[in-house]
Amino acid sequence: MNHESDQLDLIDRSLLRLLQEDGRRTTLDLAARVGLSPTGTSQRVKRLFRDGFITAVRAVLNPQKIGRGTLVFIEVRLDQAAPHVFDRFAEAVAKAPEVLECHMVVGGFDYLVKARISEMAAYQDFLKRVILPLPGVRETHTYASISDVKPDALLPV
CATH class of the missing domain: 1.10.10.10 (Winged helix-like DNA-binding domain superfamily/Winged helix DNA-binding domain)
Incomplete structure (x- = not known):
């Protein structure tokens, strides 16, 4: 290969x-x-x-210092597996500043969303305001990170 x-x-x-x-x-x-x-x-x-081996150079910020100390992972299951639903979801999630990453996955759900919020008390607002209104969302499961074991790992080269 x-x-x-x-x-x-x-x-x-x-x-x-x-x-x-x-x-x-x-x-x-x-x-x-x-x-x-x-x-x-x-x-x-x-x-x-x-040649695209390096795509960006940027500063890595301390989430605690900028009021984004809580990291959550959200499994999202959409109500149908139609291309237009996936496209609308991807467009909408790309606009949410709290969302750091969003991956379409294979398995028991459709997307895994990684987001940073100020604290767990703000999570319910984030869920209602950002995630649940996204196109096609049928079900979510959230996991809050309590410790960064290996954050921002370097890629092996």
Whole structure:
């Protein structure tokens, strides 16, 4: 099986690991760590962006500090498995700022939603205001996280 990752050599993989750890690393720092010139390093990083191996560089915020300390996972079952229902649901959930991720899944429900809210006291409002009015929602089950065991894990490269 041919994967795009087969195009990556050891230096590319090292750059990806280093940038995942800290996206603010300078080209000089990266070059020193991988044993290339700054120009060669810069060209490789630009190629990794251009080829889609790196899709964004952003700050990781502390949810507690910004009033989003409660993490919930919500299983959502839709009332019918029609393409237009899935499309409407996906469009609507993409607009909800509390929703961090939403995945269509195979199994006993249709979507798994990951959301951050201020506290459990605000959850009922979030459920009534955001999740239940979404198109086609028939049933939900919610799981509140009580501990981040491995949050924001780095991808193995």
